[in-house]
Amino acid sequence: MREDDHTPGTHPRAPRPLLLLDVDGVLNPFAAPTCPPGYREHGFFPDDDPPVRLNDAHAPWLALLAGRFDLAWATGWEDEANTYLSPFLGLPRLPVVRFPPVPFAPAEKVPPIAAFAGDRPTAWVDDAHTPEAREWAELRTAPTLLVATDPAQGLTEETVRTLLSW
Numbered sequence: 001m002r003e004d005d006h007t008p009g010t011h012p013r014a015p016r017p018l019l020l021l022d023v024d025g026v027l028n029p030f031a032a033p034t035c036p037p038g039y040r041e042h043g044f045f046p047d048d049d050p051p052v053r054l055n056d057a058h059a060p061w062l063a064l065l066a067g068r069f070d071l072a073w074a075t076g077w078e079d080e081a082n083t084y085l086s087p088f089l090g091l092p093r094l095p096v097v098r099f100p101p102v103p104f105a106p107a108e109k110v111p112p113i114a115a116f117a118g119d120r121p122t123a124w125v126d127d128a129h130t131p132e133a134r135e136w137a138e139l140r141t142a143p144t145l146l147v148a149t150d151p152a153q154g155l156t157e158e159t160v161r162t163l164l165s166w
Contacts, residue, residue, distance in 0.1 A: 017121035017143070019069035019163065020097065020113060023077045023085065025127025025151030028052050032152040044084045052084075053154075059089045061160045066091070068164060074113055074124060076102045107132040117142070123163055127151040 024030050030050065035041050041051040065071065072095040073081040082093045097116045100108050106128040113124065114136055123145040124133070137144040145166050147159055 015120050016068070016070050017123060017166075018117055019065055019071050020074035020117070020122060020124040020126075021071060022126040022128075023073070023075040023081055026125050026149050026155050027054060027058055027085065027089075029150075029152055029154035031127075031150075036153070042084075042088075044080075054085070054088060055154070058155055059091075061155065061157070062089055062091060065160065065163055069123065070095075072097060072116065074109065074116075074126070075099075076104070106130050109133070110136050117144075123147060123166060125149060125155070125159065125163070127154075 021027070029036055029039065030053070032053070035053050036055075038057060039053040039055045041053055043051045045052075062071065071091065074097040075081055076099055077085070078096050078098065081096065085091070086093055095116075097109075097112050099112050106126075107130040109126075110130070110132045113122075113133075117140075119142050121143040122140075124137075125147045126133070127149045128151075129146050129148055133146060137146050143166075145163070147162060149155060149159060
């Protein structure tokens with residue numbers, strides 16, 4: 001059965017909510033003064049300073065979230081997130097939200113995210129939600145959850161629990 005097919009008297013299946021994931025400050029706690037416990041540093045890019053910090057514990061957490069959400073990258077990394085992070089985290093290639101060329105202001109994420117999300121329920125995990133992001137979330141008719149992370153700590157078990165309970 002296609003998603004738009006349904007038997008008279010029944011409702012078509014609602015789309016799964018989106019989970020939009022930033023990288024720096026969410027999966028990579030770049031603001032920590034040293035590599036946090038549980039993380040390892042990776043030199044994915046030749047001029048990386050500091051290197052990208054990743055935590056093996058994120059792989060099962062993201063697999064759990066993928067059972068409830070359709071995951072997508074919402075990061076300036078764009079396709080490089082699929083190249084470097086998806087294999088490390090055991091994820092398939094994920095859809096990518098296209099942003100302006102790097103560097104861009106955090107508020108510039110909102111129009112592409114709004115277009116990507118459309119009218120689907122959406123959770124967005126980022127370390128830099130702006131007033132524009134909060135306004136977008138408040139004005140949407142679809143359920144919307146903005147989850148902020150500490151850029152020195154990144155994704156936590158508490159964050160995952162918040163997303164799963166939403």
